[in-house]
Amino acid sequence: MKQVWFAAAAMAALSLSAFGAQAREDHDHACLDAACTTQALFDMIDAPAAGGGEPASLESPHYGTWGFDVAGMDRSVKPGDDFYKFASGTWDANATIPSDRVRFGNFDKLAVLSEARTKAIITEAADSRSTDPDTVKIGAAYHAFMDEALAEKLDAKPIAAELDGVRKVKTKDDFTALMGKSPTTGYASVMGVYIQADLKAPTRYAVYANNGGLGLPDRDYYLKPDFAAKKTAYEAYVAQLLTLVGWDKPADNAKAIVAFETQLAEASWTRAERRDRDKTYNPMTLAQLQALTPGYDWKRYLASSELPQIDRVIVTTNTAFPKVAKIYADTPLDTLKAWQAFKVADGAAPMLSKRFVDASFEFRNKTLSGQPEQKPRWKRGVATVNDQLGEAVGRVYVARYFPPESKAKMVDLVGNVRAALKVRLDNLSWMSPETKAQAQDKLAKFTVKIGYPDTWRDYSKLTIKADDAYGNALRSAAFDWRHDVERLNGPVDKKEWGMTPQTVNAYYNSANNEIVFPAAILQAPFFDPDADPAVNYGGIGGVIGHEISHGFDDQGRKSDGEGVLRDWWTAEDAAKFKVQADKLGAQYSAFEPLPGAKVNGQLTMGENIGDMGGLAFALEAYHASLGGKPAPVIDGFTGDQRVYLGWAQVWRAKQRDDSLRQQVVSDPHSPAYYRVNGTIRNQAGWYKAYDVQPGDKLYVAPADRVDIW
Template identity: 50%
Template sequence: MRPTSLAVSLIALAISITSATTASAAPQYGDFGVDTAGMDKSVKPGDDFFSYGNGAWVKKTQIPADRAGWGSFQILDDLSRARTRAIIEAAAKGGNSGDADARRVGTYYSTFMDEAAIEAKGIAAIKPELDRIAAISTRADLARALGSDERVAVPGPFYVGVEQDPKNPERYMVGMGQSGLGMPDRDYYLVDTPKFVETRTKYLAHIAAMFRLAGMTDADARAKAVYDLEKAIAQAHWTQVENRDPIKTYNLRSPAALAAEAPGLDWPVFFAAAGVGNQTRFDVAQPSAFTGTAKLVADRPLAVWKDYLALRTLKARADELPKAFVAENFAFDGTVLSGQPDQRARWKRGVDAVNDAMGEAVGQLYVAKYFTPDAKAKIDALVHNLLSSMGERIDQVSWMSPATKVEARAKLATFNPKIGYPTKWRDYSKLKVVAGDAVGNATRADAFEYDRNLAKLGGPLDRTEWGMTPMTINAYYNPPMNEIVFPAAILQPPFFDPDADSAVNYGAIGVVIGHEISHGFDDQGRQYDAKGALRDWWTSADATAFTARANKLIAQYDAYEPLPGTHIKGALTLGENIADLAGLRIAYEAYQLSLHGKPAPVIDGLTGDQRFFLGYAQVWRGKRRDAAVLSQLTSNPHSPEKERVFEVRNFGPWYDAFDVKPGDKLYLKPDDRVRIW
């Protein structure tokens, strides 16, 4: 039932986020939930609110050598990984020996960690795959290899997977998209900035080094041919901004139509090898990229394609190969692309490998130990009531017509919150894990996951499925499912601390929840209706009004220059920026209502509103290496942490809280502030 007023709907929220004045223990950060020692009070809030909230921390904090960046998310990620390690190592030592999944987890991990055995096997572990590639003698063989590689997560030029039909989300279908590059994005191959040119030179050397480690002769010339092939693939690729358009990337094709549109690849052979030969419809995300790349399959020498496949296979299994492969792969992927000096310890990579292979088997053990029913109840209440807050936002916006508001309200009413962990755990009984076979375990785990997804074709929609493990420090919104998902591990300080001041919790986890809710109404999410179907349910006037506001936000973020000469792509990051802005407003209004008309207490000289915004700034506390920032700016839909904090400049209460005036660097005239929800 729709609440009669926001005040009524948020009573539970006011109770759920505990105030420091009634807390029974000290918060983890500072006296009230904010690490005030990490602030830089010499900076005017109106000049640089990120540095005001986090500047001292940034100055004194060194990014760990095994990290491309460090901050709130990474600190919790390390904690989650350490906890998961203890669970996995207990399984590896025989704990929970009667549990088949625990045995699989333990065997997988201990095999991955046995570097001596991996070293002793040498290249022999991957030789059957390299021999299979070497035996390719026809274009049909090549198509078969490209298709079969999809089943074991060796990325080729086309991605194949199972998705909900965007226009009929109650059924599954096969989705396909462009893929196949060894660097993060087409820009790395095609844009001639000094940094990209330098990276290309290092990538070419990396390909040759991988070939030499595999015993391949004439490595430099063969590496150049593979690089040239990848560059040609990149030239056919769509841009990241184009890929954000759900209408343009929805293109139904029959096998015959795709073969006619993209000649050069033996599509029937490819589909059969990929396990989808019986399917009659495919959603092809970037048709012109398929046309261009299929032509390369026909035109480029077979020997070059074989070397391309060898490189993709070596890189996909590098962590399960001898140390020389591990080091060389990290030297490029880690150090060159992310600026990371040292590789993470083997145990950390082992935990990640197990989580990738059997994440829900580990997650079930994790939740039992670290996620209490009380914690789940608190986040349940937060999500429920912030959904109500979003409803009030929809009702109050002046630019949306009543007809569209009815549809928006209907969509909000069908949101499905998933909190903490799945209600149905995955069955890993068919996954074969063999002691001493690290490469085989990784290959079988990838094939198991691929086949698990294929089995959904033709069946009913599974609304219980999760796209993240409970140990993940993140959250997401899924448009076709119309669901918001919050894994257990994110409900920790600085995101949520039951012993912190309520204002800080609203500014932190409250904004995160509001952010995910509002993704249903950002530039992408708004194109899906209450049933999760890709359908235009907006009046043309409402769509025009929304776009005008969104374009102001694009222009605002286009102007930010996190690296000299490299700006944020406002169109690429638009969805996340809209969600940050909406999340701030939703959570702030919820906080105000939680006060029940009474003034917030002043704590350490800070008002309630000031603590709210500092809670928000603290969530985005972080710093990254320049190479990692470049990669993010090129291909990631999220803005860097600092510029995410700058979202406050669009929000009037922040100006009042910190007395921001004309002349301050972040000041915007009221008419220039973006307000969407």
């Protein structure tokens, strides 16, 4: 199942199903970096080389003489006042964000490397005379996207059939049936379905339903005065695309479309609400679902979706459904048709002629995120191929760039960090023996995936043509949907991966109770076999601990060792956990990276707990690795100090203001600066390592520090 973090790459800003992106974003996996959200990962996979249009070196990076960039520090800053700047202040002062990016840091630096490596793989396939089916498809997909002359010649013709389908709709029920085609076409839906493991029976797949339909990054963009200018620009963009496709009354329709989406935004749950697994698991019969949404013909919708006959749906944002159904019923059909025409054009724009490409870039990248310059076409082409044939490219990537010894060393590191948590669980003073036993059982049942899948994806049923870029995107989305539909009544494929090997990220999947580390992240600054072990523990050790911690964060803790969503906590222990979690949420909600833009401590709760636990586990795992021997002092830094420096080095990043404002309202990850300073100020080991005292700006009194795991 193609997951949301790379489903949108070919579409630049939206996946082919605008509904599906929002749905999966909320419910699938917890991942390490902001890259697991739709637009953010497109940036990560499509990361530019620092030098501009040409790809970066294919060699893995190295940092300093012992794995840390000492030259990037600012030693004029006290560690206790600003640890991020102490560790990376000189780097931060001198680094620039490439003009075709909205963010640049060490995650992005590795994404540059992954992009360069996959470009080499893809272009070789495009130039090859090989008859290997996957190689042929990789080459054809790249040729199709890179054929700019053909795109200019075709202009809007690739979406003509879909627009014609919208024009032919005569009734609201016909329009509902049209939206049912969203998983296999460029159409969008205000309410729809997706397939994933049943969270209360995770060995089987289930059909989930959620509401969607928004074209801006979050409901706040419609409802908060802070984003009024962006909303106005959005209306102009809607009118522009409707004009480009020759739709009637583009300005009037654009105004009606934005008003319609504003109503949908008002009915939608907040992102913090949408991540609450207790509230988003509402199984219903089809009859109950229909009763919840009068006027929305689910029978016709599902028939168009190619699903087999089903009698059970798990509704996520259940209280929003009747509101959305009423909005849908009250909205004139002509407005809905104009909305659908815009959705088709918006989703397809990056693969059409220059006038569509430029319009999409100007609004979605430049206006919304502050990106000054469009990415070169080859970068967008590489992202597109990685989206459509990710594991076919990944298989070659692994053979070239992921040596077996790296996997073996990762197995050891995971084991060490896992052992550290086992000891910490035994020693927790606030948790009862009953809950501890359940927690230990869950930890023992963790599955670990490293590098690449054991079984590669079979693309034999996917048709890719060298002269049909948009058709390739449609067929790729339909291929993934039909793959999910075919196995709906079968067992969950526990061997499947939600990321490609060339993805610079990691994730935890609660339904499988698994932690997953793609090959591309297993290099410096996260992991360098030649680096000081303390830096590796602060880097990849912290990442490992972060993903393990997701199994015990505010949502992950709700599933047991088999991945079943159930309450395995005593009431007293759950209450104690909540006190600490609320305290952490309040800490992060006080952070204000830009004037008027505060971190949402509830939305970022899981990731913040992941960071806190991950770094603590990594430090203890490092201590255990010393085998009772004292840690060496390197360049005047103790072992513990170097662990914290390794953590800080991972999160170096600069970000454009518009992108940062978008992140704080729409992304479950805190900004990079607070993933350093917000995390270490609660760690007792950091105070000891750097002799942090009252009066230092990051100092938090012991009674006010958060200590969960």
